[in-house]
Amino acid sequence: MKMKDSVAIVTGGGNGIGEAVAKYLVKNGAKVAIVDMAQKNIDRVVGEIKAMGGEVIGVQANVTSEADTAKFIKATLDAFGKLNIVVACAGIIRDGTMLTIDKETGKVTRKMGLDKWQPVIDINLTGTFLTLRDGAEAMVNGGWEGILVPISSVNKVGQIGQLNYSSTKVADALMPKIIVGEFQMRGIHNIRCVGVAPGYTATPMLTGMNQDALKALLHEVQIGRLVEPEEVAALIGHCVENGAIDATTIEITGGLCYEHGIAK
Amino acid sequence: MSKFTYNDAEYIVEPSGYDIRRVMPDGSSSLVAANLYYGLPVQEAEAKAQALVKSIQPVGIKVVGPDITRPNMIGDLKIVGPDISRPNFIYWDKDSTSFPKSS
Numbered sequence: 352m353k354m355k356d357s358v359a360i361v362t363g364g365g366n367g368i369g370e371a372v373a374k375y376l377v378k379n380g381a382k383v384a385i386v387d388m389a390q391k392n393i394d395r396v397v398g399e400i401k402a403m404g405g406e407v408i409g410v411q412a413n414v415t416s417e418a419d420t421a422k423f424i425k426a427t428l429d430a431f432g433k434l435n436i437v438v439a440c441a442g443i444i445r446d447g448t449m450l451t452i453d454k455e456t457g458k459v460t461r462k463m464g465l466d467k468w469q470p471v472i473d474i475n476l477t478g479t480f481l482t483l484r485d486g487a488e489a490m491v492n493g494g495w496e497g498i499l500v501p502i503s504s505v506n507k508v509g510q511i512g513q514l515n516y517s518s519t520k521v522a523d524a525l526m527p528k529i530i531v532g533e534f535q536m537r538g539i540h541n542i543r544c545v546g547v548a549p550g551y552t553a554t555p556m557l558t559g560m561n562q563d564a565l566k567a568l569l570h571e572v573q574i575g576r577l578v579e580p581e582e583v584a585a586l587i588g589h590c591v592e593n594g595a596i597d598a599t600t601i602e603i604t605g606g607l608c609y610e611h612g613i614a615k
Numbered sequence: 616m617s618k619f620t621y622n623d624a625e626y627i628v629e630p631s632g633y634d635i636r637r638v639m640p641d642g643s644s645s646l647v648a649a650n651l652y653y654g655l656p657v658q659e660a661e662a663k664a665q666a667l668v669k670s671i672q673p674v675g676i677k678v679v680g681p682d683i684t685r686p687n688m689i690g691d692l693k694i695v696g697p698d699i700s701r702p703n704f705i706y707w708d709k710d711s712t713s714f715p716k717s718s
């Protein structure tokens with residue numbers, strides 16, 4: 352499927368990887384709906400895409416809401432008349448261990464609360480589900496060729512301190528297998544599903560962190576630097592155009608190596 | 616440049632490439648859409664802009680929770696919580712003036 356003249360929705364398109372994906376698609380001739388919770392982010396990215404001469408709409412929405420999801424799908428169809436590409440980039444982290452133990456007494460002093468667990472599940476898992484579900488519904492009903500892209504993470508293998516996040520990202524990584532299997536069962540042959548699992552990516556979240564901690568992270572990366580959001584975007588662009596890539600999740604990590612086993 | 620009001624918010628349709636801006640309560644503006652209707656006659660662009668704004672900002676979506684101005688009563692008892700017999704529907708194409716309260 353060509354990126355040129357296609358129509359895309361990018362959730363979390365107001366920052367980081369989503370922003371890079373939206374801009375990459377526009378540069379290659381797609382029309383894009385930027386969906387984000389943060390109006391400030393939408394304004395900036397829509398303004399920048401406009402300056403590039405791109406056709407774009409910005410929709411403020413919470414991906415965890417069914418009503419908001421219906422809203423941004425409808426807005427996209429109203430503006431551009433069809434839908435071909437759905438990239439579910441909206442995601443958050445709320446790190447912490449499941450239990451915190453007091454060194455002196457050996458007893459539990461704190462547990463990961465639902466305040467840390469639930470928002471991560473709601474946005475990264477339920478939000479991705481709703482975005483892909485309603486995006487696919489529009490594509491099927493409209494008869495348009497399409498691709499669904501959940502965003503996983505290399506931490507799908509199980510990152511300590513991220514029981515919540517890793518649980519969502521392993522689920523996101525599995526989605527293409529199940530969704531494509533169901534499409535096959537239902538006789539849908541023109542919509543693919545391909546997940547992308549980035550490693551440490553140079554979004555403001557990472558570049559802004561403690562520089563010593565960042566250096567330590569880079570020891571694990573074979574290419575010795577962070578992955579650029581534009582490189583993740585280019586991979587997604589390739590997945591759009593290469594019609595044989597389907598029902599899988601592709602890692603883009605710069606060669607992440609585990610020095611101390613899988614759970615670092 | 617033309618203006619229209621929808622659901623208590625003011626919108627501006629700009630002629631250069633027909634950007635749509637929403638005027639925020641503090642007077643600043645936020646970009647809803649850019650470069651959409653370039654080359655279309657102004658009236659047509661404005662009609663399309665209005666239709667788009669209605670689906671981006673559907674009336675009813677900001678209604679969250681029970682309508683406290685119209686509490687549910689069982690006898691003297693005031694019931695707090697949503698009235699499932701009178702839910703807050705989401706109307707895609709009707710604004711608050713075209714869909715007045717029914718009781």
Ligand SMILES: NC(=O)c1ccc[n+]([C@@H]2O[C@H](COP(=O)([O-])OP(=O)(O)OC[C@H]3O[C@@H](n4cnc5c(N)ncnc54)[C@H](O)[C@@H]3O)[C@@H](O)[C@H]2O)c1
Pocket residue numbers: 362363364365366367368369386387388389392412413414415439440441442443474475478502503504505548549550551552553554555556557
């Ligand atoms: N940055 C990394 O190193 C990295 C690595 C692997 C995977 N990822 C994944 O890539 C995705 C994007 O990450 P990023 O680093 O670009 O993040 P980011 O924080 O830079 O951007 C995320 C965007 O999503 C928006 N958002 C958050 N909650 C939302 C909600 N409920 N509804 C709508 N929008 C919402 C935010 O406003 C923000 O603009 C996430 O799913 C993340 O888990 C990131």
